[in-house]
Amino acid sequence: MPRIDRISALHDDLLLNILSLVPTKDAVTTMVLSKRWGSVWTMVPKLEYEDTSKEGGTSVWRLVDKYLLLHKAPVLESFHIQAKRQFTDNADVGKCVSYAVDHNVRELSFIIIPPLIFPIQPEFLLLPSNFYTSKTLVNLTLSCSALVVDVPSQACLPLLQTLVLLKVVFKDESSHVRLLANCPALSNLRVNRNSCDNVKIFIVKVPSLKSFTYMQLDFMPLVLDSPGLRHLSIYDHEDLGSIQNMPHLDTAYVSHLVSQPNDKFLRSFSSVRNLHLRLMNVACCSAATFSRLMKFKLHFVGPANPELITGCSEFCSLEPLMIFLHNSPILKELTISYGVYNYWEDLPLSWNQQSSVPGCLSSHLEIFVWERFGGIRIQERECVEYILANSKRLKTATVLPLCYYNLEKKEEMVEDIKSMYRISPASQLITHSDSANPGRPTT
Numbered sequence: 001m002p003r004i005d006r007i008s009a010l011h012d013d014l015l016l017n018i019l020s021l022v023p024t025k026d027a028v029t030t031m032v033l034s035k036r037w038g039s040v041w042t043m044v045p046k047l048e049y050e051d052t053s054k055e056g057g058t059s060v061w062r063l064v065d066k067y068l069l070l071h072k073a074p075v076l077e078s079f080h081i082q083a084k085r086q087f088t089d090n091a092d093v094g095k096c097v098s099y100a101v102d103h104n105v106r107e108l109s110f111i112i113i114p115p116l117i118f119p120i121q122p123e124f125l126l127l128p129s130n131f132y133t134s135k136t137l138v139n140l141t142l143s144c145s146a147l148v149v150d151v152p153s154q155a156c157l158p159l160l161q162t163l164v165l166l167k168v169v170f171k172d173e174s175s176h177v178r179l180l181a182n183c184p185a186l187s188n189l190r191v192n193r194n195s196c197d198n199v200k201i202f203i204v205k206v207p208s209l210k211s212f213t214y215m216q217l218d219f220m221p222l223v224l225d226s227p228g229l230r231h232l233s234i235y236d237h238e239d240l241g242s243i244q245n246m247p248h249l250d251t252a253y254v255s256h257l258v259s260q261p262n263d264k265f266l267r268s269f270s271s272v273r274n275l276h277l278r279l280m281n282v283a284c285c286s287a288a289t290f291s292r293l294m295k296f297k298l299h300f301v302g303p304a305n306p307e308l309i310t311g312c313s314e315f316c317s318l319e320p321l322m323i324f325l326h327n328s329p330i331l332k333e334l335t336i337s338y339g340v341y342n343y344w345e346d347l348p349l350s351w352n353q354q355s356s357v358p359g360c361l362s363s364h365l366e367i368f369v370w371e372r373f374g375g376i377r378i379q380e381r382e383c384v385e386y387i388l389a390n391s392k393r394l395k396t397a398t399v400l401p402l403c404y405y406n407l408e409k410k411e412e413m414v415e416d417i418k419s420m421y422r423i424s425p426a427s428q429l430i431t432h433s434d435s436a437n438p439g440r441p442t443t
Helices: 012-019 024-033 037-043 060-070 090-102 129-133 175-181 263-269 282-286 319-326 342-346 359-363 378-390 407-418
Strands: 046-051 078-083 107-112 139-143 147-149 162-166 188-192 202-204 211-216 222-224 231-236 251-256 274-279 295-301 333-339 367-373 396-401 428-430
Touching: 012 037, 046 060, 060 090, 078 090, 090 107, 090 129, 147 175, 175 202, 188 202, 202 211, 211 222, 251 263, 263 282, 274 282, 282 295, 282 319, 319 359, 359 378, 367 378, 396 407
Parallel strands: 046 078, 078 107, 107 139, 139 162, 162 188, 188 211, 202 222, 211 231, 231 251, 251 274, 274 295, 295 333, 333 367, 367 396, 396 428
Antiparallel strands: none
């Protein structure tokens, strides 16, 4: 029975939709399926190239150069290039980006991952001049440690909404400022700093910005003044710099792993509703009042070197947490996670009985979680017992013991937790996190 070419009967629009779902290299190889595929793929509005070839394979840049000569679509919705091997020269980059901009690209992703050993690449790469005046670009991702962002004075990206800058280099201290200033519609920004990116102080003053993610590991301060922010994530191991008040902030994640944090930075988060702090020292938690805060997680990360904590009792203090609860009157969810090491069990834990009960415990707290509960130090137990005994509206309390290496000791801790008095009679107590052997909630 002769084979029937059912593909040829499909409408061109349907074929284009199908080809848009696969990488361009795969779309081109489908030409063997039918004569119609040979010309249809050239009209696909989405181009995607990824270099996964091994040593000696065809370079992604040769494929791109070949396919761009055959491509006929008048408009590009998206253009994505990810190369895991070295690029050849600056012309490769300029040709690809210029082509995308000239075809009214809306989404551009340019990711170069250099070899880990003896990378062969030019000293720097420059984007073509027409890139900085694209009138159609909406989403942009640039990831390349050799890419120099040189923003001209006449730059303007009027429709750009999402910008991702990973390990890029800026021509000078003001290049990133000019770039952000000429993106009037920018609402989502992600920056992963390059330690040699030519910028000492990274300044973000974008009135339209709604979401911002910032990561840096070296001493490179951040100046943030975007009052419209609603979502903020900061990964910082040195200096948070200057963060202005953010009155509309809904969620914030802050990882600030320094032994002596400056408590001023938390005052900028006073209006946040959902806050997750990852700290090495919790002393700064008592620095501000959080009138709108409803959900809070404190992830306490102790130093890996025990010599760093000798004589530093403030690392292990629970008193700032109690002050924090006093300063968060409508808190509904509280999670405490202790990512500490075994030798911390021998350190004293500062805890004093509170003279007055925080208002959030009396009237609002509904969910309480204590992860990695040690239970060995009496102060830690007293803190958990205090929260259970004073949280009148508590619905769920989850206390997860840390003693995974000693099942007998763990069971003793579970029984001790169950014996704690809970003022909320309807609350459920959960003491197991293993889904294979879940603990039955007790009331």
